[in-house]
Amino acid sequence: MTATTKVKEPIVSCSDNGQHPLVYINLKSGSGSCQYCGKSFVRVGCDAAKKAA
Numbered sequence: 777m778t779a780t781t782k783v784k785e786p787i788v789s790c791s792d793n794g795q796h797p798l799v800y801i802n803l804k805s806g807s808g809s810c811q812y813c814g815k816s817f818v819r820v821g822c823d824a825a826k827k828a829a
Contacts, residue, residue, distance in 0.1 A: 779816075780816040781815065781816065781817050782819075782820045783803070783817055783819060783820070784819065784820065785819070786802070786803055786804060786819065787800055787802055787803065788800070788801050788803060788817050790813065790815055790817075792810070792812065792813040795813065796810075797812070799811065806818065806819050807819065
């Protein structure tokens with residue numbers, strides 16, 4: 777099981793250290809996960825994430 781990564785950016789990238797193609801994940805809704813490795817990202821510390829909810 778992968779841990780959830782907390783970030784402040786609205787868009788994050790994931791490549792699992794080169795294990796899969798580079799993908800960009802939009803966190804406009806406040807959270808998202810990588811379609812290849814399942815790594816989860818949660819946007820924290822931003823008023824924009826609260827407004828989107």
